[in-house]
Amino acid sequence: MNVDEQENPLLKAWKVQLSRGLLEFLVLVLLENKRHGYDILQTIRSLFPRSEPPLSDGTIYNILTRLKSKDLVSMETVLFEGRMRRYYCLTKKGKQLQQEMIDEWTNLNSSVIKALEMYSLI
Amino acid sequence: MNTVSQEKIKSTFLKKLLKELIKRGAPNSTIKQTLDEAAGSLTDYISEMDLKNLESLEQNFGTPQQFCNEQMIEFNRDGYLAQLFYNVIFSLSFLTIFGFGFSFLTFWEFIYGHALSIPSAEALMQISSGINGLLGTLFCLNVLVWILNRYFSKSLSTYDLRNRIQNKATLGIYWYLVLICVSMFSYLYSKVGFLLPFVWKQNMKFLVIEGLLRWLLLLFYLSTTAILYTIKYVKNNSAKLRKENRTYLIDSLEGLVFVFVLISFVVPQPGIGLLVILLGISTILTNNVTVKTWLLGVTSICVQFGVLFRNLIFFSFDFLGVDRTSIIFGVKFTLKGNEEKEWYAIIVCIILILLWTISCILIFKRENKKYRLKFGFRKVGKQYISVILIFLVGVSLLGSQPQETTLKIDFMPEYDQINDLYKINERVWIPRKGKIYVSFYDYVSFTLWDYDSNGSVVNITNIVVNGSWQVTWQNQGESFKSFFKQGFFSSLAAPTVFVVEREEYNVTQALWYFVIEAKSSGILEYHSTILEYLSTVLREEISIIIPSMSYRWVAQISWFPFYLEPIVVGFILSFLLIDFDTKNQIKSRQRSKGRES
Structure with a gap:
């Protein structure tokens, strides 16, 4: 068994953790404008085209439900072409959390880039 | 798509998800959170996507396995064993209450049937205070069901199948306890009902009233809780109201x-x-x-x-x-x-x-x-x-x-060889004052045929216990006896003679009631002489009902509350x-x- 095959499951798990860990942050960012569930789902899929395992619809809807239950997101139902369409937008509490997450992400990102630059890895 | 089929797809998916979560050994708090979130997501998703069946839902929304993977819920062997253990305890906790009630119904006649066949103040007192804690047991079972329901409702999601099962079991047990209470009440009072008017006339009204009040109050409590829980159950089963997460009076x-x-x-x-x-x-x-x-x-x-x-x-x-x-x-x-x-x-x-x-x-x-x-x-x-x-x-x-409280004393006659007769001489010190209610009876038990002391066969249908009895009361510090009553065993007349047919033996018994006005603590004496004594069992019992509080606090008006109740x-x-x-x-x-x- 070569090193790549040994490391592959670890890399896979790390990638899953990284992408899934960022999902809530991304949803909050995308909700800067009012959006409906399917729209958010499509946008995230376009941002992570090679997501492994593939992103199921349930994951995003579950994140929206969790944010809703914590009063971070509000929802309004609109009848669109004979079907119910739910639009989501940030609440004041959600907006606050979004800003805190952006600040955290900016700091983290600059620290990672700094570390990589230190050893000329990028 | 109509709401009914949407609900069906949702509930099937949630059942599969619950099974998967238990298989993975997730703790109940995670199962609750995951099911609640999944239910919320499914409601939004199904109505928005207009899905026709479970297959298309699993294809797009993701299978329960995928859903668990996305939530990072890994397989845990210890957790799985804990879940199995929890489910066993869960089932047993409700089954035990059912079983307990059932054993009451089944063995009632076997355990207490004989005791109740003796229509005495003792039997009536037993019914008044709830035979051997029956009233308390029924009340305790009711409260235990409430505690269990409260605990499981809190720890399990409303979308958890186990929660629905426990809600159904709780409803069943609430009404089951009402049923036991009604059956016991009817059974006991049908057994001693004939005694009630007699006891009432003998200045022992309180026994009848107190007993009835206890039973009726318990019946009222059991029925009220059962009705209140039924209201909650019916309303909670309405999908519209379930979302509101209302609290009910029973909670x-x-x-x-x-x-x-x-x-x-x-x-x-x-x-x-x-x-x-x-x-x-x-x-x-x-x-x-x-x-x-x-x-x-x-x-x-x-x-x-x-x-x-x-x-x-x-x-x-x-x-x-x-x-x-x-x-x-x-x-x-x-x-x-x-x-x-x-x-x-x-x-x-x-x-x-x-x-x-x-x-x-x-x-x-x-x-x-x-x-x-x-x-x-x-x-x-x-x-x-x-x-x-x-x-x-x-x-x-x-x-x-x-x-009030009761004191039961059994006597076995002693044989006096010199006079060839059987005697009972008993003195009981009673440290109470107030009205003391005394009931006593002799209890003769015999098989279908018997021999007397000469070895001749006795005709059981004409049995007569020959002898006399005497009851006296002497207040402490007084030299004379303030109460004196005597009679003969052979002079018994209806309605104080009861013959109760049993499968294995017959019981004949006589009843006397006295009310003694005790000015202080004192001594109750009982003397009896039996001239003819059969080789089978003859036992005499005195049932004394005394006011338990009268030693320190004399209840001048018997229905007036003591200091504790008003506070x-x-x-x-x-x-x-x-x-x-x-x-x-x-x-x-x-x-x-x-x-x-």
């Missing part, structure tokens, strides 16, 4: 404790003390603690202490010369001689109050809650609860009076006026006042 700890405390007057069985502890533990486990809950807990412990203390005072007079045993909050104490049993009760009570208070403070601190006392009537919508409670207070107060009832009524605000409620009220101005 109110306050209501339960009120009834609980009051019933403990009516049924002061030792098990009630144990239930106070169970109720407290369940409240702490479900974290539903407010200042009012704390006060109710302290009240319950104090009431139990009061009832125990009163019983301890009564039993501290060791006139039968036996070891005194009592159960204090579920702990059995057997004390001899002059040991101060009261101190055990006081220490246990103080420890319980301290533990309860510390637990409540810890919960307040963890939830960061601050309370402020507020006086005033409750909301108008809740006034009907107050009316029910006041009614219960009144009925319970009546039901708890008078505080507790007053305290309970004050709960109707007192309310507590949390810090958040205070702030929101101040804000709304600000807006109004």
Whole structure:
């Protein structure tokens, strides 16, 4: 068994953790404008085209439900072409959390880039 | 797509998800959170996507396995075993209550049938106080169901199949207990019903009233809880209302404790003390603690202490010369001689109050809650609860009076060889004053044929016990006997003679009732001489009913409450006026006042 095959499951798990860990942050960012569930789902899929395992619809809807239950997101139902369409937008509490997450992400990102630059890895 | 099929797809998916979560050994808190979130997501997703079946849902939304993977719920062998264990305990807890009730119904006739076939004051007293704690047992089972339902409802999601099963089981058990109570009530009163008018005429009305009140109050309590739970069950099953997460009257700890405390007057069985502890533990486990809950807990412990203390005072007079045993909050104490049993009760009570208070403070601190006392009537919508409670207070107060107790003494005749006869000479010191009710009867048990002392076969249908009896009462300090009654066994006449047909033997018995006015403690004497005694069993029993409180506190008016009841009832009524605000409620009220101005 070569090193790549040994490391592959670890890399896979790390990638899953990284992408899934960022999902809530991304949803909050995308909700800067009012959006409906399917729209958010499509946008995230376009941002992570090679997501492994593939992103199921349930994951995003579950994140929206969790944010809703914590009063971070509000929802309004609109009848669109004979079907119910739910639009989501940030609440004041959600907006606050979004800003805190952006600040955290900016700091983290600059620290990672700094570390990589230190050893000329990028 | 219509709502019904949407609900069906959703519920099938949630069932599969629950199975997967249990398989993965997820803890119940994770299962609850995951199911609640999945249910919310599915409602939004299904209505938006207009899905036709489960297959298309799993294709797009993801399978339960994918859903668990996305939530990072990994397989855990220990967790799986814990889940299996939990499910076994879950099933057993309800099955045990069913089984317990069933064994009551099945073995009732076997255990108590014979005892009830003796229509005496003893049998009536047994019914009045609930045979061997039957009333208390039914009440305890009802409270246990409430505790279990509360615990499982709190720890399991409303979308969890186990929660639905436990809701159905709870509903069944509530009505099952009502059924047992009605059957027992009808059975017992049909057995001794013929005795009631006779006893009533013999100045022993209180036995009839007290017994009926106890049964009816318990029946009222069991039916009320069953009806209230049925209302909750029906409303919760409506999908529209389920979303609202309403609280119902049956969920109110306050209501339960009120009834609980009051019933403990009516049924002061030792098990009630144990239930106070169970109720407290369940409240702490479900974290539903407010200042009012704390006060109710302290009240319950104090009431139990009061009832125990009163019983301890009564039993501290060791006139039968036996070891005194009592159960204090579920702990059995057997004390001899002059040991101060009261101190055990006081220490246990103080420890319980301290533990309860510390637990409540810890919960307040963890939830960061601050309370402020507020006086005033409750909301108008809740006034009907107050009316029910006041009614219960009144009925319970009546039901708890008078505080009478019974003392049963069995005699086996001694053979006097010189005179060739059988004798009984007994003296009982009774440390009470007030009205003492005495009933006594001889009890002859024989098989279908028998021999007399000469070896001749006795015709059992014409059996006569020849002899005489004498009952006297002498007040302490007096040289004369203030009460004297005598008679002959052979002079018995209807309706005091009862013949009850049994499968294996016949029982003949005679009944006498006396009411003795005791000015102080004194000595009750019983003498009997039996001239003809069969080789089979002849036993005589005296059943003495004495006022338990009269030694220290003489009840001048028998239906007037003692000092404990007005204090507790007053305290309970004050709960109707007192309310507590949390810090958040205070702030929101101040804000709304600000807006109004």
